[in-house]
Amino acid sequence: MDQEIEIIQAKAETQDEILLAALKLFATKGYFTTSLVDIAQALGMKNTSPIYHHFKNKQMIAARLYANIFDSFNISVDEIRRRNQKSSEQLRGIVDLFFKLTDDAPDVMQFLLILKLNEFLPEEKPVLETAAFVKIIKIIQSGITAGEISDIDPQLANAYFFGIINNTLRLVLTGGLDKKADAYLSQTWLAAWNVIAKK
Amino acid sequence: MDQEIEIIQAKAETQDEILLAALKLFATKGYFTTSLVDIAQALGMKNTSPIYHHFKNKQMIAARLYANIFDSFNISVDEIRRRNQKSSEQLRGIVDLFFKLTDDAPDVMQFLLILKLNEFLPEEKPVLETAAFVKIIKIIQSGITAGEISDIDPQLANAYFFGIINNTLRLVLTGGLDKKADAYLSQTWLAAWNVIAKK
DNA sequence: GTCTATACGCCGATAGAC
DNA sequence: GTCTATCGGCGTATAGAC
Numbered sequence: 152m153d154q155e156i157e158i159i160q161a162k163a164e165t166q167d168e169i170l171l172a173a174l175k176l177f178a179t180k181g182y183f184t185t186s187l188v189d190i191a192q193a194l195g196m197k198n199t200s201p202i203y204h205h206f207k208n209k210q211m212i213a214a215r216l217y218a219n220i221f222d223s224f225n226i227s228v229d230e231i232r233r234r235n236q237k238s239s240e241q242l243r244g245i246v247d248l249f250f251k252l253t254d255d256a257p258d259v260m261q262f263l264l265i266l267k268l269n270e271f272l273p274e275e276k277p278v279l280e281t282a283a284f285v286k287i288i289k290i291i292q293s294g295i296t297a298g299e300i301s302d303i304d305p306q307l308a309n310a311y312f313f314g315i316i317n318n319t320l321r322l323v324l325t326g327g328l329d330k331k332a333d334a335y336l337s338q339t340w341l342a343a344w345n346v347i348a349k350k
Numbered sequence: 351m352d353q354e355i356e357i358i359q360a361k362a363e364t365q366d367e368i369l370l371a372a373l374k375l376f377a378t379k380g381y382f383t384t385s386l387v388d389i390a391q392a393l394g395m396k397n398t399s400p401i402y403h404h405f406k407n408k409q410m411i412a413a414r415l416y417a418n419i420f421d422s423f424n425i426s427v428d429e430i431r432r433r434n435q436k437s438s439e440q441l442r443g444i445v446d447l448f449f450k451l452t453d454d455a456p457d458v459m460q461f462l463l464i465l466k467l468n469e470f471l472p473e474e475k476p477v478l479e480t481a482a483f484v485k486i487i488k489i490i491q492s493g494i495t496a497g498e499i500s501d502i503d504p505q506l507a508n509a510y511f512f513g514i515i516n517n518t519l520r521l522v523l524t525g526g527l528d529k530k531a532d533a534y535l536s537q538t539w540l541a542a543w544n545v546i547a548k549k
Numbered sequence: 550g551t552c553t554a555t556a557c558g559c560c561g562a563t564a565g566a567c
Numbered sequence: 568g569t570c571t572a573t574c575g576g577c578g579t580a581t582a583g584a585c
Contacts (some may be wrong), residue, residue, distance in 0.1 A: 165550085181469040183382035186578055201551055203580070267466060270380040306527055307518070307534065311475050311541050314517030319509045327478050328505055335506065341508050346541055364568085385560060400569055402562070 166205045168194055170219070173212045178261035182213060182271040210271065217275050220262055225283040232286065238294025239344065245287065246316055246340050253320045253332035261324055264317055287313075291347070301349045308347045315343040365404045366392055369418070372411045377460035381412060381470040396398050409470065416474055419461055424482040429487065437493030438543065444486065445515055452519045452531035460523055463494045463516055486512075490546070507546045514542040 172193040176185040187199040187209055196202075206212050231244035253260045261281045262268075269277060278284060291308050294300035300308060322328040328335065371392040375384040386398040386408055395401075405411050430443035452459045461467075468476060477483060490507050493499035499507060518538045521527040527534065 181466060182579080184469060187580090188578075196551075198552065200553090200581085202550060209579070255379075265448070265466070267380060267464070270383060277524070304536070306521070310518045310521050310527065311514050311538075314513040314515075315415050315545070318513030318517065319506070322505070322509050323478070328509065338502070338506070339510075342545055346514070346545060387560075395569075397553090397570065398561080399563090399571090403568060408561070 165194075165201070169202055169205055169212065170216055174216055174258045174262065177213065177266065178258035182266070185234050204213070213272055214275065216262065216271055217268065220259055221281050221283060223279070224263070225286075228283045230285050232290070237350070238297060238299050241290050242287075242294075242312070242344070243340060245290075246343070247336070249316060249320060250332045250336045250339075253323055257324055260320060264321055265324065294347075299348055300347050303347075311346045312343045315339060315346065364393075364400070368401055368404055368411065369415055373415055373457045373461065374484045376412065376415070376465065377457035381465070412471055413474065415461065416467065416471055419458055420480050420482060423462070424480070424485075427482045427485050431489070437489050437496060437498050438547070441486075441490045441493075441511070441543070442539060444489075445536070445542070448515060448519060449531040449535045449538075452522055456523055459519060463520055464523065493546075497548055499546050502546075510545045514545065515540060 167202065173190050176189055176193065180189075187202055190212075191197070191199045191202060194201075202212075202338075206215070210302070211291055227248055228245065231248070235241045235244055249260070252263075268275060288305055288309055291300060291305045291312070295302055295305065295308070316339060319328070319335055320332055323330075323332045323335070357544055361517055368389065372384075372389050373420075375388055375392060386401055389411075390396070390398045390401060393400075401411075405414070416446045426447055427444065430447070431440055434443055447457070451462075453460045462477070467474060487504055487508055490499060490511070494504065494507075515538060518527070518534055522529075522534070524530045
């Protein structure tokens, strides 16, 4: 029984290792330019066979990454909403999370912001229809109703606000800005918030 | 002699047809998911052979698209700079061009804004190091010197300004905003300009 | 659960007739 | 300059021993 648990844990661990290696390679090289051989080699495997022991095929690796990342992002957004009442505070929480992820888990952020997911995951929901991103729109709508955010099209407010946030992070990730994301956090938050804040 | 000219023109025309079909497919499906067979079929060819008559290989098609699009964008930026003195006017000209291209040549805009060019054109310059985009930074720097634009890091000002512009256009291109780009032009320009304008 | 070995398919690319 | 035909290679995926 102990053995079985160990085996299951071992399996879960190598699954995660595969996911981690794949994420890193997808984020840096792109999905189509990384082969399963690349992933296997990154893990010190001599073949791709072990990978097929854990995943049906290459696409399912990406699908699992997609599910994991968006689920965990969704949970984070829920927590942020629970812990803050005002739209401005909730948005600030999301921005803090994005900047933190950019510095601490850039591969995850690449996956969220930069990769063209629909190119290799055509059946998954577009990012903007994802639970977490739908909730962000709701936050903005609440802010408009509450008079915190100026009364414009919520989709446009979203486009402007996260245009500033995401483009800044995009540049950090691609080396267009040379400091850590954290160095730009307060200034960038202010710029983005002022675009949509009711004067 | 007349015949020769005709042949050369014909060749140039089918070259452009190949480029146009490739651009459309790359923009909609992505580079790696469109095969040369796809391109050939889009042109009514029964084989890929005619393509190889005009281009050495698939990558060279993309490289030519890259050169054409960035060259013509660069020329447009030069014209805009020549015709306007103030940084605000020059930026406005570039924004007008971007919005116009989004409505009139969305494939070109996809190529400029959305495709991950370095994934399939690793030896080409990153977009931001391109002549036109370097000039845009210069426009912003001039605006700061002239007191039109607030005195922040030009790279950051660039990130904020085009974060708003490009993210809005990105959403138009991907269907996240349902009207034509032109419907958002004046409002989006104001939002972006106000972020960097000196108060 | 990882190894060796191998099959299979797709796509990029070429040869050569017309 | 487009056709028929075909090659070669890479990358995905599987079979089966250990």
